[in-house]
Amino acid sequence: MSILVSRNHVNRLLCCALFIAATAGASWAQVPVASPTPNAATPPGPETQSPTAPPATQQPAPQTPPAVPPTAPGVQPVVPGVTNTPSQTPLPTPMPEGSITDEPAAPLFPTVEQRPLPPLPNLTRLGVTSDNTIALSLNDAIKRALQNNNDIEVARDDVRYAETQLRSLEGVYDPIFSITPQYDKRITPQTSIFSGATSTGTTSQTVYTLSPTVSKAFSYGGGQYALSFANTKTVTNATSSTLNPIFASNLALSFTQPLWRNRSIDSNRHQIRVQKKRLEQSDADFRQRTINVISQVQSAYWDLAFALRDQQIQMANLNLTRENLRVVEAQISVGVKAPLERAEVLTEMATRESALLTATQTVSTAENNLKQLMLKDTTSPEWSAQITPTDTPVVDVNPVNLNDAISEARKNRPDLQRLRIQREINDLDVQYFKNQTKPQFDLQTTLATTGLAGARCIPDPTVGKTCPAATPPANLVGGYGQDLNNLFGFSTRNVSVGVAIQIPLRNQTAKANLAGARIQREQLEASMRSQEQVAEVDVRNAAQAVESARLRVVTARTARENAEVQLQGEQRLYAVGRSTTFLLFQRENALANARDQELRAETDYNKARSSLQRATSTTLRANNVIVDSPTP
16 A cells, blocks of 8 residues: 555656646746847947947947856846847857857966065164173172262261261370470569679579470269479579579379269260260161162162063064064965065064164163162273173062061161161260259369479679578489489478369259250150151061062963963964964064063062062171171
8 A cells, every 4th residue: 555655646746847847948938038229228248339330440249248147049038127028139149069269368467576574673772882791690780889889988988987076076085295395584673682683683583394294084984184294494693592593393193083963974975975876877877878779789680681681572572573574475475465464564563673672772771770880980981881681580489478577677777776876865865964964073182292402502703693691401402303303202292182062053054955855755766666667568568569579470471381372373373374464463462471571570579579678678688798887
């Protein structure tokens, strides 16, 4: 039963196919042929020339319009937009088989020659010669700066000047030797018989004096002493003198010691102690200036290293563009790519050349900043040299210990040390002004011995000189040697002991100075707290900068590695024609930016480490710099 049904279906399908074929042939044969009319729209193309037209106006025969399918013989094709009407015009006779027809002409393409690559940009820097290159490490740069930097020299001279001021104040305790040689000649008239006048009624006296003295103030206790040795020789013609000439000597030692005011501290000791503190402050200022200069050298050094490496990155990026241009020029010359590709590559090349020139300017700026810190004056021949850093940025993977950093800052920072010294100076002021409010009791003592000797008086009748009848003691007869013998025999002496008392009734000056010093102490306490906050904030910010830079280095390295992978993939796609020049440039720029970001992160990390060393004042220790303490 199923076999019969299948045959019936086949028969039905064959009948339908025959019916459709017959219907289609009849409808195709009934299509009327369109006859041209004067105003009818005709397909684009030339018209057939009239037989009576001149020979010069002959035109080719009409051809089938484009996009019109071929028709069967005797059937007019249907043209869209044209009304077809029956016409008696005979149809063109089809060409017999084997006839020769004209082939379409080959397109003519203009010959494109491969252009040479443009020259590289001029990277010569003004005032810098290529034959003078200095390879410089960071330690060498710091050493040169410490030797030649003008700011450090100024700070060093400040310390030396403070030392001279201290020595000047301490000179008050130097012993003083003084001597006053003197010659005194006197002739005086006399009217008394006891004056020893001669027959001329005058007396003549000549005195020779030589009195050396040594005095010194004590740096402890506030006392002072004076040792004087007076010597005189007197020659006279007075008849009343039993000795002529007369030698007289006096040796005296005097000592003064404060018992209350000025005993523990006086004006001289106050100024000296304050100046010692000033010297310590100048040393702290010198250390601070040295730390700042070293930090500036480190920053300038890493900026120069970054600028040179960035210049290399920009040059490599430009060379990639030049290689792309070479490939594109070769493809354009063989007709693989259109000349428009050249414009896209040249535009990108101009952009990268501009970036390279900007990087070169950055190199000059960074190099000049470093030279300014290292060189002493503008006449140095190293201004025309190219500096090549030999150190590369080093990144420590260990995080910063904030608590240790804050402790180092509180212990080492010169600005905090300066405030501590200023507070010690204020303590000296309070001590001195408080001492000046006390009464003054000074112990004064003197111990003296005298000597005397001379020759016997000898009468001289020729000049009318006579001698007294009294005879001088034998121990007084002699010359200067007898005088000294009598001096050190202490047979004649003088001892005095006393106390000089001075009690101020109001003493407003000392009290006002003491009150002012105590007010300054309160100000210093507030300044100390404020500066400690500044130091801690500085350390916290520097530590965070180090930590952020460390993490940036990690992410920048990852980004650079991925950018390299992406560029390699894009280059493979571009080589097989599955990418464009624009996308390739995007990948190359992305890789250059990633390398710049990695380099910037490494540079920022080293600069942040330098800033942290400056904030904690460990720069000198970290760079093995030893600063000698001043000599008080």
